[in-house]
Amino acid sequence: MPDVWRHAGSETSPEEATSRLRLVGRRFVRNRPAMFGSAIVFLFFALAYLSPLVTQWQYTQLDFNAFLEPPGGTHWFGTTQNGFDVFALTMRGMQKSLVIGLLGAVIATVLAATVGAFAGYFGGAVDTALVTLIDLLMVLPAFLIIAILSPLFLGRTWLVFVLLLAAFQWMVTARIVRGMTLSLREREFVQAARFMGVPGWQIIFRHILPNMASLLIIDATINVSSLILAEVGLSFFGFGVQPPDVSLGTLIGDYAGAALTFPWEFYFPTGFLVALVLAINLVGDGLRDAFDPNVQGASR
Amino acid sequence: MAGFLFRRSVYLICLVVLSTSAAYLLAATQLNPRARYEGRNPPPPPAVVDATLDALNMNDKVPVVTRFGRWVSDLTRGDLGQTVDGVSVNAELNRRMWVSLRLVLVGSILGTLLGVAAGAYGAVKQYRMSDRLLTVFSFVVLSIPVVVLAVLFKNGGIELNRVLGFTGDTRLLYTTGEITPGVDPWTAAGILNRLAHLVLPSLVLVAVGTAFYGRYQRNAMLDVLGSDFLRTARAKGLSRPRALIRHGLRTALIPMATFFAYEFALLFVGATFTEKLFGWHGMGEYFVDSVTKNDVNSVAGVTLFVGVLVLLAGFLSDIAYAALDPRVRV
Numbered sequence: 001m002p003d004v005w006r007h008a009g010s011e012t013s014p015e016e017a018t019s020r021l022r023l024v025g026r027r028f029v030r031n032r033p034a035m036f037g038s039a040i041v042f043l044f045f046a047l048a049y050l051s052p053l054v055t056q057w058q059y060t061q062l063d064f065n066a067f068l069e070p071p072g073g074t075h076w077f078g079t080t081q082n083g084f085d086v087f088a089l090t091m092r093g094m095q096k097s098l099v100i101g102l103l104g105a106v107i108a109t110v111l112a113a114t115v116g117a118f119a120g121y122f123g124g125a126v127d128t129a130l131v132t133l134i135d136l137l138m139v140l141p142a143f144l145i146i147a148i149l150s151p152l153f154l155g156r157t158w159l160v161f162v163l164l165l166a167a168f169q170w171m172v173t174a175r176i177v178r179g180m181t182l183s184l185r186e187r188e189f190v191q192a193a194r195f196m197g198v199p200g201w202q203i204i205f206r207h208i209l210p211n212m213a214s215l216l217i218i219d220a221t222i223n224v225s226s227l228i229l230a231e232v233g234l235s236f237f238g239f240g241v242q243p244p245d246v247s248l249g250t251l252i253g254d255y256a257g258a259a260l261t262f263p264w265e266f267y268f269p270t271g272f273l274v275a276l277v278l279a280i281n282l283v284g285d286g287l288r289d290a291f292d293p294n295v296q297g298a299s300r
Numbered sequence: 301m302a303g304f305l306f307r308r309s310v311y312l313i314c315l316v317v318l319s320t321s322a323a324y325l326l327a328a329t330q331l332n333p334r335a336r337y338e339g340r341n342p343p344p345p346p347a348v349v350d351a352t353l354d355a356l357n358m359n360d361k362v363p364v365v366t367r368f369g370r371w372v373s374d375l376t377r378g379d380l381g382q383t384v385d386g387v388s389v390n391a392e393l394n395r396r397m398w399v400s401l402r403l404v405l406v407g408s409i410l411g412t413l414l415g416v417a418a419g420a421y422g423a424v425k426q427y428r429m430s431d432r433l434l435t436v437f438s439f440v441v442l443s444i445p446v447v448v449l450a451v452l453f454k455n456g457g458i459e460l461n462r463v464l465g466f467t468g469d470t471r472l473l474y475t476t477g478e479i480t481p482g483v484d485p486w487t488a489a490g491i492l493n494r495l496a497h498l499v500l501p502s503l504v505l506v507a508v509g510t511a512f513y514g515r516y517q518r519n520a521m522l523d524v525l526g527s528d529f530l531r532t533a534r535a536k537g538l539s540r541p542r543a544l545i546r547h548g549l550r551t552a553l554i555p556m557a558t559f560f561a562y563e564f565a566l567l568f569v570g571a572t573f574t575e576k577l578f579g580w581h582g583m584g585e586y587f588v589d590s591v592t593k594n595d596v597n598s599v600a601g602v603t604l605f606v607g608v609l610v611l612l613a614g615f616l617s618d619i620a621y622a623a624l625d626p627r628v629r630v
Contacts, residue, residue, distance in 0.1 A: 132315075139319040139607045143572065144599060147591040148323075148330050225443070232445040233573060237588050249445075256451045260458065270448055278443040285439075 024214075027290040034286020040279035044272070048094040057085035059092035059246060071264050078264035080255070089246055090269045096158070096247035097228050097273065101280070103159075104166040105223035112170035113216055116177025117204045121185055131178070134171045142168035143234070150239040158241055165227055165234075173219045177212060184208050214291035221284035225277045232273065248273040312614070316607040321368070323603035324596070328367055331594040333358040333384055356382050358596050371600065380604070381597035383590075389601040392586065397605075399478065400570025400582030407502035408563060411509015416556070418510060419517025420549050423525060434514050441511035450504050450577035457500045473499050476579040501578045505571060516559065520552040527551075554624045561617035565609045 028034055052058060057075065062083040071078040077086035119130035146164050153161045184190060185208075193203050209216070228248075234240035235249025236256070243250070248269050255265035333356070337349045353359035357370050374381055380389035422431040441449070457473040466472045469480075474497040479485055483493045524530065525548065533543040572584035583602070590598035 135315055136318055136322075139315050139610050140322065141587070141603060141606045144587055144591065144603060144606075145323065145326065147588070148326050148599065150591075151330060229445050233447060236445075236447045236573075237576070237592075239591070252445070252448060256447070259451055260455050266451075274440075274444050274448070278439060281439060281443055 024290045028286050031286040031289060033282045034289075037279040037282030037286065040275060041283060044094060044276055044279070045098060048091050048098060051091050052088065055085075055088060055091075057088045059084070059088040060244070061085065061088070077268045078262075080265055081262075086264055086268050089251055090248070090272055093246050093248040093251045093269055094272055094276065096241060096245065097231060097249070097276065100158070100162050100165065100231050100241075100247065101224040101228040104162045104169065104227040105220045107163065107166035108169040108223050108227070109173065109216055109220040111166065112173035112219065113177055113209050113212075114204075115170070116174035117181045117208050118201075119174070120178040120181025121200060121204055121208060127178075130174075134174055137168060138171050140168075143239075146234055147237070147239040150234070150242075153240075154242050158245060161231075161240060165230055169223055169227060169230075173215075176215065180212050180215070181208055184211055218284060218287050218291065221280065221287055225280040225284065228273070228277055228280070248276075312611045316604065316611060319607050320600060320604040324368060324371060324600040325364065327596045327599040328358075328364050331591070331596055331599070332360065333594045333596060334360055335594060336384060356384065356386070356597070358384070371597070380601040383598050384593050384595045389597050392598065393583075393601055393605055396570075396581060396583045396586050397568040399580055400575065400584060401567055402478070403498070403501055403575060403578075403580050403582055404505060404567055404571050406498065407505025408509060408567060410502070411506040412513055412560070412563065414506065415510040415513025415515075416517045416553070419514040419519075420521045420544075420552065422514065422518045423521035423552075424544060426522065431518075434518070438511040438515040441507050442515070446504070446508060446571075446573040447577065449507060450501070450574050453500050453504050453507075454577060471496065475500060478580055501571075501574045501580065504574050513556070513559070517552065517556060520555050521548065524548050524552045550624070554621065557620035557624055558617040561620050562610075562613040565613035565616055566606075569606055569609060 057063065063075070063079060063085065064083055066075060066079045067081060067083050069075055069079045071086075075085050075087065077090060079085055080089070115130050115134070119127045119134075146161075146168070149164060150161075181204075190203060190207050193207055194200075198206075231240050231247060232249035232252060235247055236253035238250075238253065240249050241247040251269040252266065252273065255262075255269070259266035333353060334349065337344055337352070350359060350361065354362070357367055357374075359367075371381060378390070380393070383389055383392060418434050422434040425431045444452075454475045457475050461467070461471050461473060464472055474480065474493075478497055479490065479494050480497075484490045485494065529551075530543060530548055533547040534540065538546070568583060570580075570582040570584035572587050574580075575582045575584035576588055583605075586598065586602055589595070590602055
């Protein structure tokens with residue numbers, strides 16, 4: 001770095017030189033519920049993936065000496081009617097729910113950003129076609145369509161299911177992105193890039209989308225929890241994750257009837273699910289507050 | 301303006317046509333109504349099965365295009381075809397939409413009113429105890445899947461019955477269906493019986509509604525509270541509660557109009573999870589059952605019904621916007 005630049009930099013006080021990212025990060029860290037939520041998410045992530053390595057029972061294993069056993073020494077969360085270990089099932093279910101939520105959220109947000117930005121930036125026929133697609137998907141009842149297609153998941157990877165869930169999750173955000181693109185398109189830095197001959201798709205990914213990064217990050221976080229909840233609703237009726245695989249949704253669906261008689265079968269998966277979604281929502285809310293400069297009590 | 305409205309209507313009708321066709325074609329190719337007869341013992345003769353499926357227009361040996369054509373030509377006469385059980389889909393929709401309405405009407409209205417009131421109050425008392433309580437309540441309820449909430453309320457009702465000693469045929473609260481079979485619905489006992497069936501599912505809807513609207517209304521109200529026009533209203537001599545309600549709440553309701561419109565129009569679609577869990581035979585249950593029963597015509601009928609309602613909701617929300625926001629009226 002030449003000396004002149006360093007000198008120029010040293011003129012501003014360290015307070016002013018704070019980058020936006022660091023500012024947002026600092027605000028987020030100071031938000032106690034959000035930090036608590038992040039800690040829970042990381043903890044659950046580690047628990048879901050690491051615990052099967054150390055526990056005695058796997059989710060596919062049956063214990064023929066323990067049917068419907070209440071929580072205790074060998075089976076921390078008790079067992080089911082067939083002798084499955086509820087702790088192992090819950091951890092496996094949480095792995096699935098986490099992956100479905102995270103992967104689906106990324107897909108949905110990327111889709112929303114791309115479609116919305118292309119529609120807004122190019123306008124004309126592209127805009128008409130994409131907006132029609134958005135409207136069409138909003139009129140279609142997502143639950144029904146995914147339910148009809150659920151036989152497709154049988155024997156296939158759950159990735160198909162994630163793709164379908166994400167396919168019905170992006171439309172509202174795409175509309176917002178389109179609206180923001182319409183106004184960003186007229187800004188000087190975008191005009192400058194266009195007159196220098198940068199192709200449209202490059203302008204979108206280099207100049208337009210980075211300018212709405214905060215919206216997209218918040219949207220992705222909110223998507224994680226809504227996708228996890230959507231998975232539960234579908235799996236509850238057998239339209240989601242297919243056996244022999246388990247998710248928190250299939251567990252809740254399978255053992256809802258046992259909630260009164262053998263509560264451990266129902267309340268352990270349910271408790272983990274609610275705690276997980278709650279934690280993710282706290283993170284989302286914290287991010288929103290951290291990014292939003294107008295929030296009350298905002299500070300550097 | 302008339303031209304714009306006309307073009308807009310044509311566009312929306314095209315959307316419904318497209319979505320219904322897509323749903324029909326998906327259902328006709330993916331669902332398998334024949335499976336109903338394959339598992340029977342003794343197995344019915346193939347010719348009989350084919351004849352039955354032909355009568356329902358669900359025979360998978362007939363090309364999809366032919367079946368779709370027949371379905372469309374029936375639809376132009378207003379006939380949505382028959383369910384796999386041989387009942388008219390029109391009659392089924394007509395019956396179920398009112399069941400759904402009876403289930404969700406009270407719960408939705410109560411939930412909305414409570415949510416709006418709690419949200420507005422929470423915003424005025426920001427960071428006080430009541431506001432924090434509402435925030436925590438909203439966060440927790442919105443993190444629980446509706447199915448789980450329904451199971452919890454259902455089991456709570458069963459426990460309450462048990463604790464209070466209602467173990468016979470007469471219960472304090474009922475957890476299945478709309479009315480006990482055999483009870484005359486038009487007597488005082490019948491109405492009481494209906495109410496006892498309605499309490500638990502309504503509580504689910506009230507909880508969800510309060511949490512949802514409470515959260516959004518609080519944010520909308522907070523945006524308004526610091527505004528100049530509210531200070532002006534106070535300055536011209538309005539009391540604080542009056543200013544808050546007449547100028548604050550009314551403005552803060554504008555962004556919520558869209559939610560209200562959609563909720564109002566979709567009352568007939570019901571609440572899928574709540575209906576299914578509490579055994580009400582409404583539209584929401586129809587959603588799930590049409591797929592599990594491989595009922596192609598019902599899937600298409602339901603999609604058409606929902607599509608039309610969603611479009612109506614869009615219109616309603618525009619009207620509500622115009623009614624609440626003077627800037628929209630030109």
